[in-house]
Amino acid sequence: MLRIRILGAASLAAIIAASTSLAAEPENFPEQNQFPVANASADRIVVEGKYLSLDKLNAVKTPTPIINVPQSLSIIDSEQISRQAFANLGDVLRYTPGLSISQGEGHRDSIIIRGNQSTADFFLDGLRDDVQYYRPLYNLSQIEILRGSNALLFGRGGVGGVVNRVTKRPEFNESFTGYAVSVDTFGAHSISGDANIAVGEDASFRVNAMYEGMNNHRDFFDGERFAVNPTFAFMATPDTEVLLSYEYLNDDRTVDRGVPSVTVADGPDRPLEGYDNSFFGSADGNLTTLEAHIARARVDHTFSDSLRGNFTVQYANYDKLYQNIYAADFDNTVTPSQITLDGYQDATQRRNLILQTNLISEFETGPVGHTILFGAEYGDQETANSRNDNYFTDSADDQIIIDFTDPLVIPEFAFSTPVRDRRSDVRFVSIYLQDQIDLTNWLKVVGGVRYDRFEIDVDDIVGSSRFSRTDSEFTPRLGAILKPADDVSFYFSYSKTFLPRSGDQFLSLDLDSQSTRPQFTTNKEAGVKWDITPDLSFTAALFDLDRQSFTSVDPEAPEQLIIIEGSETKGVEFQLTGDVTENWFVTAGYSYMDGSVERVDGSGNDGAKPRQTPENMFSVWNIFQATQKLGLGLGATYQDSYFVTEDNSVEVPDFIRVDAAVYYDVSDKLRLQVNIENLFDEDYFPDAHNNNNISTGKPLSARFAISGRL
Numbered sequence: 026m027l028r029i030r031i032l033g034a035a036s037l038a039a040i041i042a043a044s045t046s047l048a049a050e051p052e053n054f055p056e057q058n059q060f061p062v063a064n065a066s067a068d069r070i071v072v073e074g075k076y077l078s079l080d081k082l083n084a085v086k087t088p089t090p091i092i093n094v095p096q097s098l099s100i101i102d103s104e105q106i107s108r109q110a111f112a113n114l115g116d117v118l119r120y121t122p123g124l125s126i127s128q129g130e131g132h133r134d135s136i137i138i139r140g141n142q143s144t145a146d147f148f149l150d151g152l153r154d155d156v157q158y159y160r161p162l163y164n165l166s167q168i169e170i171l172r173g174s175n176a177l178l179f180g181r182g183g184v185g186g187v188v189n190r191v192t193k194r195p196e197f198n199e200s201f202t203g204y205a206v207s208v209d210t211f212g213a214h215s216i217s218g219d220a221n222i223a224v225g226e227d228a229s230f231r232v233n234a235m236y237e238g239m240n241n242h243r244d245f246f247d248g249e250r251f252a253v254n255p256t257f258a259f260m261a262t263p264d265t266e267v268l269l270s271y272e273y274l275n276d277d278r279t280v281d282r283g284v285p286s287v288t289v290a291d292g293p294d295r296p297l298e299g300y301d302n303s304f305f306g307s308a309d310g311n312l313t314t315l316e317a318h319i320a321r322a323r324v325d326h327t328f329s330d331s332l333r334g335n336f337t338v339q340y341a342n343y344d345k346l347y348q349n350i351y352a353a354d355f356d357n358t359v360t361p362s363q364i365t366l367d368g369y370q371d372a373t374q375r376r377n378l379i380l381q382t383n384l385i386s387e388f389e390t391g392p393v394g395h396t397i398l399f400g401a402e403y404g405d406q407e408t409a410n411s412r413n414d415n416y417f418t419d420s421a422d423d424q425i426i427i428d429f430t431d432p433l434v435i436p437e438f439a440f441s442t443p444v445r446d447r448r449s450d451v452r453f454v455s456i457y458l459q460d461q462i463d464l465t466n467w468l469k470v471v472g473g474v475r476y477d478r479f480e481i482d483v484d485d486i487v488g489s490s491r492f493s494r495t496d497s498e499f500t501p502r503l504g505a506i507l508k509p510a511d512d513v514s515f516y517f518s519y520s521k522t523f524l525p526r527s528g529d530q531f532l533s534l535d536l537d538s539q540s541t542r543p544q545f546t547t548n549k550e551a552g553v554k555w556d557i558t559p560d561l562s563f564t565a566a567l568f569d570l571d572r573q574s575f576t577s578v579d580p581e582a583p584e585q586l587i588i589i590e591g592s593e594t595k596g597v598e599f600q601l602t603g604d605v606t607e608n609w610f611v612t613a614g615y616s617y618m619d620g621s622v623e624r625v626d627g628s629g630n631d632g633a634k635p636r637q638t639p640e641n642m643f644s645v646w647n648i649f650q651a652t653q654k655l656g657l658g659l660g661a662t663y664q665d666s667y668f669v670t671e672d673n674s675v676e677v678p679d680f681i682r683v684d685a686a687v688y689y690d691v692s693d694k695l696r697l698q699v700n701i702e703n704l705f706d707e708d709y710f711p712d713a714h715n716n717n718n719i720s721t722g723k724p725l726s727a728r729f730a731i732s733g734r735l
Contacts, residue, residue, distance in 0.1 A: 099600060396461040502518070
């Protein structure tokens with residue numbers, strides 16, 4: 026870890042020093058590169074957030090104003106990420122209606138959108154990014170969350186929605202250097218740099234880098250992360266832009282799976298209280314490491330005033346290890362209490378090659394306007410995964426029961442029992458066509474279809490067997506937008522997605538036709554969007570999401586998956602974002618979800634609530650510009666109680682957490698910032714993985730930051 030720390034600090038220092046020598050003088054910076062006050066921040070959201078344009082590598086792939094997109098979506102730009110001191114993707118999504126966070130076993134991002142859990146519905150500049158890891162935020166211009174099934178634009182998956190990260194691009198004709206340094210009251214610290222260097226009028230080089238030293242309220246938790254992302258853009262011809270990008274990420278941290286649940290006198294079991302800091306694992310044995318290389322080349326070309334296109338190729342290589350001892354059961358009915366420990370070690374190597382091309386044509390046939398999207402995608406993904414079970418010497422088994430002490434005294438163990446070694450090769454070909462039709466000034470329709478052919482070959486080395494499967498599916502998308510005024514739209518949409526069992530799901534499923542059959546999901550949605558003012562927008566959506574045949578964590582064996590034959594989630598979402606007044610910016614969201622599980626194989630849990638799906642969630646964040654230099658932030662997030670798994674045997678209580686912030690702009694090049702999390706020191710459990718792996722929330726804490734431009 027020391028080597029990574031030295032390398033990270035040295036690299037950032039070199040970036041800042043080199044770019045400072047080449048950057049323009051501070052007084053020559055254009056206004057958009059200076060710190061905005063509250064109103065200017067909202068203006069930036071209008072420019073980058075309200076209009077999803079092809080040029081910004083966005084999720085909808087066509088130049089479409091948000092008010093004309095027939096589905097619910099949220100956009101969080103880099104300014105909001107900075108203002109709220111978001112440290113990871115989970116922080117961002119907690120302030121987004123319709124989304125909750127799953128624990129991800131302490132080694133990966135895991136989200137639940139409209140009652141559907143996923144570790145794969147993540148995209149980077151519109152390309153699939155489904156490796157299981159924690160995604161950094163240091164190089165992002167914005168995050169786009171599209172809710173509802175999204176197969177037409179994204180292919181397999183996107184059951185409840187997708188999260189698309191949009192990276193920063195080099196900017197022509199200007200040079201600048203930005204930086205940010207922060208430390209919190211637990212000792213966690215970070216430093217990041219953002220340097221843009223113009224190379225003539227038609228070329229620019231940009232590099233983003235970060236180093237993070239991790240710490241929190243949990244005993245024995247620590248970690249380090251380092252990332253660097255150089256990009257180069259140039260105009261090959263007046264109509265052709267080329268973008269070259271490479272990202273290196275190194276992540277080394279403790280795997281923490283929270284606290285177990287305990288039996289209560291009446292009702293379902295509850296999380297163990299009073300041990301928020303206690304670590305239910307091995308201080309030395311619980312760890313995860315990731316090394317990732319992501320290279321991308323993109324070409325954008327304008328053929329004519331009505332026809333544009335792009336082509337992207339991405340190659341990524343990931344090497345990941347995670348291992349952990351965790352609580353499998355906790356018996357508080359005996360004295361002393363006893364805990365059952367289990368554990369395993371996983372190693373994964375993955376290589377991804379993805380090619381994607383899009384053509385966008387805008388034209389008219391008589392009085393009717395068309396925006397045609399035609400696209401194709403090819404992917405080849407090779408994965409090698411092995412698992413070693415844990416072996417406790419004292420029990421001669423992978424599990425052991427010991428007396429509960431704090432800290433735990435864990436008997437001798439080793440990850441020494443091979444239980445799985447599989448190689449898989451996934452190949453897919455996709456073609457999609459969509460037409461946005463302007464029938465009149467007040468009526469627009471969207472229609473399209475996508476074809477996917479998905480092939481997978483699996484070599485089960487331990488089981489001495491091979492398995493292959495091919496699935497081909499057409500998935501439609503239909504939408505209608507009624508606009509009684511330019512600033513109001515009513516919409517209805519119908520979409521369908523299909524999800525073949527792929528990649529990580531093949532690691533633990535039985536390799537037979539029944540277990541590996543695809544999952545299908547249908548989303549019906551109706552909503553309204555209203556631009557109350559040019560800087561303030563309101564959206565509301567009603568939805569019905571019907572999901573068939575998906576996998577979930579087995580409550581009896583958390584390292585295994587079970588097949589659930591169906592679920593349905595109905596709900597409503599509201600969101601308000603923008604400037605209420607010249608000095609008051611707000612983003613607020615509310616969601617209500619009513620879900621039920623259908624036909625759980627062999628469990629008798631028909632009608633149970635879906636895993637980790639709170640009925641009510643609410644969040645709000647305000648920025649008040651008290652003076653030209655002083656800004657104040659205040660917000661809260663509320664999460665209703667939820668059941669951890671589909672057996673509904675463990676319930677996590679509801680909570681409300683209040684956050685605050687103070688910003689002071691010493692100059693237009695230097696900002697001082699303090700963010701306070703959990704202002705009233707609420708004791709809460711934000712997320713979980715299974716019935717005995719439940720995360721504990723941070724107590725009252727503060728993060729101090731200095732950011733600016735050189």
